[in-house]
Amino acid sequence: MMRSCTAALRTLRVLRCRLEGAFPAARHPVLARRWFSTEKVIPKDQALPNPSWSKDLRLLFDQFMKKCEDGSWERLPSYKNSKLVKEQLSQAQLFTRGYEDGLGFEYVMFYNDDEKRTVCLFQGGPYLQGVPGFLHGGAIATMIDATVGVCAAIPGGIVMTANLNINFKRPIPLCSVVVINSQLDKIEGRKLFLSCDVRSGVDEKILYSEATSLFIKLDPEKSLT
Ligand SMILES: CCCCCCCCCCCCCC(=O)SCCNC(=O)CCNC(=O)[C@H](O)C(C)(C)COP(=O)(O)OP(=O)(O)OC[C@H]1O[C@@H](n2cnc3c(N)ncnc32)[C@H](O)[C@@H]1OP(=O)(O)O
Incomplete structure:
Protein backbone atom coordinates (compact mmCIF):
# COMPACT_ATOMS: atom_id res chain seq x y z
CA MET A 1 0.00 0.00 0.00
CA LYS A 40 -12.39 17.95 -4.79
CA VAL A 41 -13.74 20.97 -6.65
CA ILE A 42 -17.39 20.65 -7.50
CA PRO A 43 -17.75 22.19 -10.94
CA LYS A 44 -20.64 24.47 -11.72
CA ASP A 45 -22.49 24.27 -14.99
CA GLN A 46 -22.38 27.92 -16.07
CA ALA A 47 -24.59 27.30 -19.09
CA LEU A 48 -27.67 27.40 -16.87
CA PRO A 49 -29.76 30.40 -15.81
CA ASN A 50 -28.52 32.52 -12.92
CA PRO A 51 -30.09 35.66 -11.38
CA SER A 52 -28.11 37.94 -13.73
CA TRP A 53 -29.91 36.54 -16.78
CA SER A 54 -32.40 38.99 -18.27
CA LYS A 55 -36.02 38.12 -19.02
CA ASP A 56 -35.13 37.81 -22.73
CA LEU A 57 -32.27 35.40 -22.09
CA ARG A 58 -34.51 33.26 -19.85
CA LEU A 59 -37.25 33.29 -22.49
CA LEU A 60 -34.90 32.19 -25.27
CA PHE A 61 -33.34 29.57 -22.99
CA ASP A 62 -36.80 28.13 -22.24
CA GLN A 63 -37.67 28.09 -25.96
CA PHE A 64 -34.49 26.16 -26.80
CA MET A 65 -34.95 23.76 -23.88
CA LYS A 66 -38.37 22.96 -25.39
CA LYS A 67 -36.65 22.21 -28.72
CA CYS A 68 -34.38 19.78 -26.88
CA GLU A 69 -37.32 17.64 -25.80
CA ASP A 70 -37.55 15.72 -29.11
CA GLY A 71 -33.77 15.23 -29.20
CA SER A 72 -33.15 17.43 -32.28
CA TRP A 73 -31.30 20.02 -30.18
CA GLU A 74 -29.00 19.48 -27.26
CA ARG A 75 -27.87 21.95 -24.62
CA LEU A 76 -24.08 21.99 -24.21
CA PRO A 77 -23.07 22.20 -20.55
CA SER A 78 -20.13 24.47 -19.69
CA TYR A 79 -17.89 22.03 -17.86
CA LYS A 80 -18.54 18.57 -19.11
CA ASN A 81 -19.35 18.01 -22.68
CA SER A 82 -19.51 14.50 -23.98
CA LYS A 83 -19.72 15.90 -27.52
CA LEU A 84 -16.33 17.62 -27.21
CA VAL A 85 -14.28 15.95 -24.52
CA LYS A 86 -14.91 12.95 -22.37
CA GLU A 87 -13.25 14.40 -19.28
CA GLN A 88 -14.52 17.23 -17.20
CA LEU A 89 -13.32 20.63 -18.43
CA SER A 90 -11.74 22.78 -15.77
CA GLN A 91 -13.58 26.07 -15.24
CA ALA A 92 -10.26 27.80 -15.77
CA GLN A 93 -9.83 26.53 -19.31
CA LEU A 94 -12.13 28.96 -21.08
CA PHE A 95 -11.48 32.59 -20.28
CA THR A 96 -15.08 33.45 -21.17
CA ARG A 97 -16.14 31.58 -18.04
CA GLY A 98 -13.79 33.45 -15.69
CA TYR A 99 -16.13 36.33 -14.74
CA GLU A 100 -18.51 36.71 -11.82
CA ASP A 101 -22.15 36.09 -12.77
CA GLY A 102 -23.49 38.83 -15.02
CA LEU A 103 -20.29 40.88 -15.41
CA GLY A 104 -18.82 39.28 -18.50
CA PHE A 105 -19.93 36.53 -20.84
CA GLU A 106 -23.28 34.97 -19.94
CA TYR A 107 -24.14 32.35 -22.51
CA VAL A 108 -25.47 28.94 -23.31
CA MET A 109 -24.99 26.95 -26.51
CA PHE A 110 -27.29 24.46 -28.19
CA TYR A 111 -26.27 22.01 -30.91
CA ASN A 112 -28.30 20.40 -33.69
CA ASP A 113 -26.44 17.40 -35.08
CA ASP A 114 -28.66 16.84 -38.16
CA GLU A 115 -28.30 20.45 -39.29
CA LYS A 116 -24.69 20.82 -38.05
CA ARG A 117 -25.71 24.07 -36.37
CA THR A 118 -24.74 25.66 -33.08
CA VAL A 119 -26.79 28.46 -31.55
CA CYS A 120 -25.39 30.57 -28.75
CA LEU A 121 -27.64 32.76 -26.60
CA PHE A 122 -25.38 35.51 -25.31
CA GLN A 123 -25.73 38.44 -22.91
CA GLY A 124 -22.59 40.58 -22.69
CA GLY A 125 -22.14 42.24 -19.28
CA PRO A 126 -20.64 45.61 -18.21
CA TYR A 127 -17.01 44.39 -18.19
CA LEU A 128 -17.23 43.85 -21.96
CA GLN A 129 -17.81 47.49 -22.80
CA GLY A 130 -16.00 49.08 -25.74
CA VAL A 131 -17.56 52.29 -27.04
CA PRO A 132 -19.59 53.50 -24.03
CA GLY A 133 -22.89 51.64 -23.87
CA PHE A 134 -21.88 49.02 -26.41
CA LEU A 135 -20.08 45.70 -26.50
CA HIS A 136 -16.40 45.67 -27.42
CA GLY A 137 -15.77 44.16 -30.88
CA GLY A 138 -13.21 41.79 -29.40
CA ALA A 139 -15.84 40.38 -27.06
CA ILE A 140 -18.19 39.86 -30.00
CA ALA A 141 -15.38 38.21 -31.97
CA THR A 142 -14.64 35.97 -28.99
CA MET A 143 -18.20 34.73 -28.80
CA ILE A 144 -18.40 34.23 -32.57
CA ASP A 145 -15.12 32.27 -32.46
CA ALA A 146 -16.35 30.17 -29.52
CA THR A 147 -19.65 29.39 -31.25
CA VAL A 148 -18.22 28.48 -34.66
CA GLY A 149 -15.41 26.69 -32.77
CA VAL A 150 -17.89 24.39 -31.06
CA CYS A 151 -19.73 23.89 -34.37
CA ALA A 152 -16.43 22.81 -35.95
CA ALA A 153 -15.07 20.82 -32.99
CA ILE A 154 -18.08 18.52 -32.60
CA PRO A 155 -17.69 16.92 -36.05
CA GLY A 156 -14.00 17.84 -36.52
CA GLY A 157 -12.34 16.93 -33.21
CA ILE A 158 -9.35 19.05 -32.25
CA VAL A 159 -9.52 22.12 -34.45
CA MET A 160 -8.06 25.62 -34.45
CA THR A 161 -9.24 28.84 -35.99
CA ALA A 162 -7.13 29.62 -39.06
CA ASN A 163 -9.27 32.48 -40.34
CA LEU A 164 -12.14 34.51 -38.96
CA ASN A 165 -13.77 37.28 -41.00
CA ILE A 166 -16.32 39.48 -39.30
CA ASN A 167 -18.49 42.29 -40.62
CA PHE A 168 -19.73 44.39 -37.72
CA LYS A 169 -22.93 45.90 -39.09
CA ARG A 170 -24.59 47.46 -36.03
CA PRO A 171 -23.24 48.06 -32.49
CA ILE A 172 -24.60 45.71 -29.84
CA PRO A 173 -26.01 47.46 -26.73
CA LEU A 174 -24.30 46.37 -23.53
CA CYS A 175 -26.30 43.85 -21.48
CA SER A 176 -28.67 43.08 -24.37
CA VAL A 177 -29.25 39.53 -25.56
CA VAL A 178 -28.13 38.29 -28.96
CA VAL A 179 -28.49 35.02 -30.83
CA ILE A 180 -25.35 33.72 -32.54
CA ASN A 181 -26.32 31.23 -35.18
CA SER A 182 -23.50 29.19 -36.76
CA GLN A 183 -23.49 26.59 -39.44
CA LEU A 184 -20.95 24.12 -40.80
CA ASP A 185 -21.03 24.77 -44.55
CA LYS A 186 -18.39 22.43 -45.92
CA ILE A 187 -15.54 20.10 -45.01
CA GLU A 188 -12.56 19.68 -47.35
CA GLY A 189 -9.98 17.30 -45.92
CA ARG A 190 -8.74 18.96 -42.70
CA LYS A 191 -10.49 22.26 -43.51
CA LEU A 192 -13.87 23.12 -42.04
CA PHE A 193 -15.72 26.16 -43.43
CA LEU A 194 -18.35 27.79 -41.26
CA SER A 195 -20.61 30.80 -41.35
CA CYS A 196 -22.39 32.68 -38.65
CA ASP A 197 -24.64 35.63 -37.91
CA VAL A 198 -25.42 37.59 -34.77
CA ARG A 199 -28.95 38.93 -34.35
CA SER A 200 -30.96 40.64 -31.68
CA GLY A 201 -32.46 38.19 -29.20
CA VAL A 202 -36.13 37.17 -29.25
CA ASP A 203 -37.22 39.05 -32.43
CA GLU A 204 -33.98 38.45 -34.41
CA LYS A 205 -34.86 41.59 -36.44
CA ILE A 206 -31.52 43.37 -36.12
CA LEU A 207 -28.55 41.84 -37.91
CA TYR A 208 -25.56 42.90 -35.79
CA SER A 209 -22.71 40.93 -37.37
CA GLU A 210 -21.94 38.35 -40.00
CA ALA A 211 -18.90 36.10 -40.10
CA THR A 212 -17.20 33.35 -42.03
CA SER A 213 -14.45 31.18 -40.67
CA LEU A 214 -11.99 28.47 -41.52
CA PHE A 215 -11.02 25.90 -38.93
CA ILE A 216 -8.24 23.37 -39.43
CA LYS A 217 -8.31 19.94 -37.89
CA LEU A 218 -4.91 19.56 -36.26
CA ASP A 219 -2.52 17.15 -37.91
CA PRO A 220 -1.28 14.78 -35.16
CA GLU A 221 2.02 14.45 -37.05
CA LYS A 222 2.74 18.21 -36.86
CA SER A 223 3.96 20.10 -33.84
CA LEU A 224 2.03 23.28 -32.95
CA THR A 225 5.18 25.24 -32.08
C1 LIG B 1 -10.03 19.79 -26.93
C2 LIG B 1 -10.69 20.71 -26.01
C3 LIG B 1 -11.98 21.16 -26.61
C4 LIG B 1 -12.75 22.07 -25.70
C5 LIG B 1 -12.85 23.38 -26.35
C6 LIG B 1 -14.26 23.79 -26.58
C7 LIG B 1 -14.33 24.56 -27.84
C8 LIG B 1 -14.15 26.01 -27.58
C9 LIG B 1 -14.06 26.72 -28.89
C10 LIG B 1 -13.13 27.87 -28.75
C11 LIG B 1 -12.60 28.19 -30.11
C12 LIG B 1 -11.35 28.99 -29.97
C13 LIG B 1 -10.42 28.61 -31.07
C14 LIG B 1 -9.16 29.39 -30.98
O1 LIG B 1 -9.11 30.40 -30.36
S1 LIG B 1 -7.83 28.79 -31.78
C15 LIG B 1 -6.59 30.04 -31.45
C16 LIG B 1 -6.34 30.92 -32.61
N1 LIG B 1 -5.78 30.17 -33.69
C17 LIG B 1 -4.49 29.86 -33.72
O2 LIG B 1 -3.71 30.19 -32.85
C18 LIG B 1 -4.06 29.06 -34.92
C19 LIG B 1 -2.64 29.40 -35.33
N2 LIG B 1 -2.37 28.71 -36.60
C20 LIG B 1 -1.88 27.46 -36.62
O3 LIG B 1 -1.53 26.90 -35.59
C21 LIG B 1 -1.80 26.80 -37.96
O4 LIG B 1 -1.75 27.74 -38.98
C22 LIG B 1 -3.01 25.84 -38.20
C23 LIG B 1 -3.01 24.73 -37.12
C24 LIG B 1 -4.35 26.58 -38.19
C25 LIG B 1 -2.86 25.18 -39.57
O5 LIG B 1 -1.59 24.62 -39.64
P1 LIG B 1 -1.34 23.19 -40.29
O6 LIG B 1 0.13 23.06 -40.40
O7 LIG B 1 -2.07 22.13 -39.53
O8 LIG B 1 -2.06 23.30 -41.68
P2 LIG B 1 -1.42 23.81 -43.05
O9 LIG B 1 -0.69 25.08 -42.90
O10 LIG B 1 -0.72 22.64 -43.69
O11 LIG B 1 -2.75 24.11 -43.86
C26 LIG B 1 -3.71 23.11 -44.12
C27 LIG B 1 -4.61 23.66 -45.17
O12 LIG B 1 -5.32 24.79 -44.64
C28 LIG B 1 -5.03 25.96 -45.43
N3 LIG B 1 -4.92 27.11 -44.55
C29 LIG B 1 -4.24 27.17 -43.37
N4 LIG B 1 -4.39 28.38 -42.82
C30 LIG B 1 -5.16 29.09 -43.66
C31 LIG B 1 -5.67 30.40 -43.64
N5 LIG B 1 -5.42 31.24 -42.64
N6 LIG B 1 -6.46 30.81 -44.67
C32 LIG B 1 -6.75 29.98 -45.69
N7 LIG B 1 -6.29 28.71 -45.77
C33 LIG B 1 -5.51 28.28 -44.77
C34 LIG B 1 -3.71 25.66 -46.13
O13 LIG B 1 -3.57 26.42 -47.33
C35 LIG B 1 -3.88 24.18 -46.40
O14 LIG B 1 -4.77 24.04 -47.49
P3 LIG B 1 -4.51 22.90 -48.59
O15 LIG B 1 -3.18 23.26 -49.20
O16 LIG B 1 -4.47 21.60 -47.84
O17 LIG B 1 -5.67 23.01 -49.53
Missing part, protein backbone atom coordinates in the same frame (compact mmCIF):
# COMPACT_ATOMS: atom_id res chain seq x y z
CA MET A 2 2.77 2.45 1.10
CA ARG A 3 4.81 1.50 -1.96
CA SER A 4 1.94 2.10 -4.39
CA CYS A 5 1.21 5.50 -2.80
CA THR A 6 4.87 6.53 -3.15
CA ALA A 7 4.87 5.37 -6.77
CA ALA A 8 1.67 7.29 -7.47
CA LEU A 9 3.14 10.45 -5.90
CA ARG A 10 6.32 10.05 -7.97
CA THR A 11 4.24 9.69 -11.15
CA LEU A 12 2.26 12.82 -10.20
CA ARG A 13 5.51 14.76 -9.67
CA VAL A 14 6.83 13.65 -13.08
CA LEU A 15 3.56 14.60 -14.77
CA ARG A 16 3.63 18.00 -13.04
CA CYS A 17 7.18 18.69 -14.28
CA ARG A 18 6.18 17.75 -17.82
CA LEU A 19 3.07 19.92 -17.63
CA GLU A 20 5.09 22.88 -16.36
CA GLY A 21 7.52 22.42 -19.24
CA ALA A 22 4.72 22.35 -21.82
CA PHE A 23 2.53 25.01 -20.15
CA PRO A 24 4.54 27.66 -18.28
CA ALA A 25 1.20 28.93 -16.86
CA ALA A 26 1.20 25.84 -14.65
CA ARG A 27 3.94 27.60 -12.59
CA HIS A 28 1.53 30.42 -11.73
CA PRO A 29 0.82 30.07 -7.98
CA VAL A 30 -2.96 30.51 -8.23
CA LEU A 31 -3.33 28.23 -11.25
CA ALA A 32 -0.98 25.66 -9.75
CA ARG A 33 -3.05 25.59 -6.55
CA ARG A 34 -6.18 25.09 -8.58
CA TRP A 35 -4.73 22.47 -10.96
CA PHE A 36 -2.74 20.40 -8.50
CA SER A 37 -4.97 20.61 -5.44
CA THR A 38 -6.22 17.28 -4.17
CA GLU A 39 -9.34 19.05 -2.87
